[in-house]
Amino acid sequence: MAGKPKLYYFNGRGRMESIRWLLAAAGIEVGSSVLKKTNDGALLFQQVPMVEIDGMKMVQTRAILGYIAAKHNLYGKDLKERALIDMYVEGTRDLIDLIRVHHKFSPEEQEKNLALINERATARYFPVYEKVLKDHGTEFLVGNQLTWADVQLIEAILMVEEKVSTVLSKFPLLQDFKTRICNIPTIKKFLQPGSQRKPPPDESYVVTANRVFNRK
Amino acid sequence: MAGKPKLYYFNGRGRMESIRWLLAAAGIEFVEEFLETREQYEKLLQDGALLFQQVPMVEIDGMKMVQTRAILGYIAAKHNLYGKDLKERALIDMYVEGTRDLIDLIRVHHKFSPEEQEKNLALINERATARYFPVYEKVLKDHGTEFLVGNQLTWADVQLIEAILMVEEKVSTVLSKFPLLQDFKTRICNIPTIKKFLQPGSQRKPPPDESYVVTANRLD
Numbered sequence: 001m002a003g004k005p006k007l008y009y010f011n012g013r014g015r016m017e018s019i020r021w022l023l024a025a026a027g028i029e030v031g032s033s034v035l036k037k038t039n040d041g042a043l044l045f046q047q048v049p050m051v052e053i054d055g056m057k058m059v060q061t062r063a064i065l066g067y068i069a070a071k072h073n074l075y076g077k078d079l080k081e082r083a084l085i086d087m088y089v090e091g092t093r094d095l096i097d098l099i100r101v102h103h104k105f106s107p108e109e110q111e112k113n114l115a116l117i118n119e120r121a122t123a124r125y126f127p128v129y130e131k132v133l134k135d136h137g138t139e140f141l142v143g144n145q146l147t148w149a150d151v152q153l154i155e156a157i158l159m160v161e162e163k164v165s166t167v168l169s170k171f172p173l174l175q176d177f178k179t180r181i182c183n184i185p186t187i188k189k190f191l192q193p194g195s196q197r198k199p200p201p202d203e204s205y206v207v208t209a210n211r212v213f214n215r216k
Numbered sequence: 217m218a219g220k221p222k223l224y225y226f227n228g229r230g231r232m233e234s235i236r237w238l239l240a241a242a243g244i245e246f247v248e249e250f251l252e253t254r255e256q257y258e259k260l261l262q263d264g265a266l267l268f269q270q271v272p273m274v275e276i277d278g279m280k281m282v283q284t285r286a287i288l289g290y291i292a293a294k295h296n297l298y299g300k301d302l303k304e305r306a307l308i309d310m311y312v313e314g315t316r317d318l319i320d321l322i323r324v325h326h327k328f329s330p331e332e333q334e335k336n337l338a339l340i341n342e343r344a345t346a347r348y349f350p351v352y353e354k355v356l357k358d359h360g361t362e363f364l365v366g367n368q369l370t371w372a373d374v375q376l377i378e379a380i381l382m383v384e385e386k387v388s389t390v391l392s393k394f395p396l397l398q399d400f401k402t403r404i405c406n407i408p409t410i411k412k413f414l415q416p417g418s419q420r421k422p423p424p425d426e427s428y429v430v431t432a433n434r435l436d
Binding site for chain 2: 044045046054056058059060061062063066067070071079080082083086087090091094124125128
């Protein structure tokens with residue numbers, strides 16, 4: 001079924017943001033639907049994100065990302081490259097998830113979480129990707145063209161920088177990577193005002209999310 | 217590089233169990249190195265064997281793979297358990313992410329206080345009977361073959377049978393309203409590789425007990 005993929009989520013980053021990033025990087029235009037309530041038979045496990053794409057109502061963030069990556073040549077050329085991409089995106093996923101939930105915490109917990117984000121970024125994840133770039137010797141994490149792994153890493157880098165602006169100070173190759181990837185035309189466009197990229201969570205985001213998900 | 221895959225984890229289910237299930241279902245023999253002391257774990261770290269300083273880690277085909285989903289995806293693709301095309305892959309991915317969420321509720325159960333465990337048990341039961349099992353019951357009904365996707369065993373079936381058995385250990389009557397899942401369970405458990413895995417002496421691990429908690433905490 002032709003037509004733009006349609007994203008069902010609320011008007012914020014949350015779990016949908018990585019999907020917006022990947023579609024944007026692939027140059028795929030999207031239509032959006034902003035959710036009012038979540039009790040709808042269109043949601044396989046009663047959850048969003050949900051993306052209507054190619055006749056399917058896809059749920060589960062990783063499933064959606066994997067489908068988009070495979071369909072748009074962002075998943076490597078063979079099983080071994082896929083394995084590397086999967087390892088790398090699972091790593092950046094863990095880092096992104098630390099930031100994704102940050103706004104839900106009390107100010108005291110946020111202070112601890114910020115320290116954890118900084119520690120994980122600078123001691124666990126970024127050293128790995130710095131080394132991959134060093135050893136691999138191309139512009140990209142895997143193979144010699146853009147893959148899902150690169151897109152999710154640039155998303156993670158920018159998210160961490162919003163919290164810790166100097167986080168890349170000890171990672172020169174990641175700094176170069178950031179510059180290069182942000183200059184790719186589709187990504188450059190996504191980073192400009194007016195794109196479908198969402199801002200970081202603020203007060204009204206928390207209120208809406210709680211209302212949609214029926215949280216106390 | 218030939219040779220059996222080697223699994224690095226502690227001697228318990230945890231995040232590695234799904235990998236044991238999938239390898240067993242595929243008929244792949246594997247060996248295990250059990251982490252029992254902090255020193256073993258630190259040696260792996262120092263050797264640079266753990267990409268993100270975490271286990272599970274599986275040495276397979278010349279790689280030191282980490283991240284449970286990455287490992288499972290590789291095994292599934294390599295052993296023809298990932299469907300025949302992109303659309304089947306998409307369905308399998310959706311289904312395994314669903315059962316992953318259910319398995320994760322049970323995986324952490326032993327870490328809770330008795331009071332929290334009571335709440336968690338109710339949540340496990342609710343999610344299984346109101347969110348996940350109705351979906352798979354309907355998939356089997358609509359799909360009309362013996363399997364969740366296509367017409368042969370896939371990763372989705374293996375992870376579902378793992379989830380069913382895990383929930384049944386906590387709520388023995390959980391399949392009472394799901395006749396197609398009951399048939400599914402019987403059929404899948406009779407597949408020779410899986411039947412073998414379910415017999416005593418296999419590499420399947422028992423549910424967490426006291427000593428498991430102590431060992432895991434020591435490594436942390």
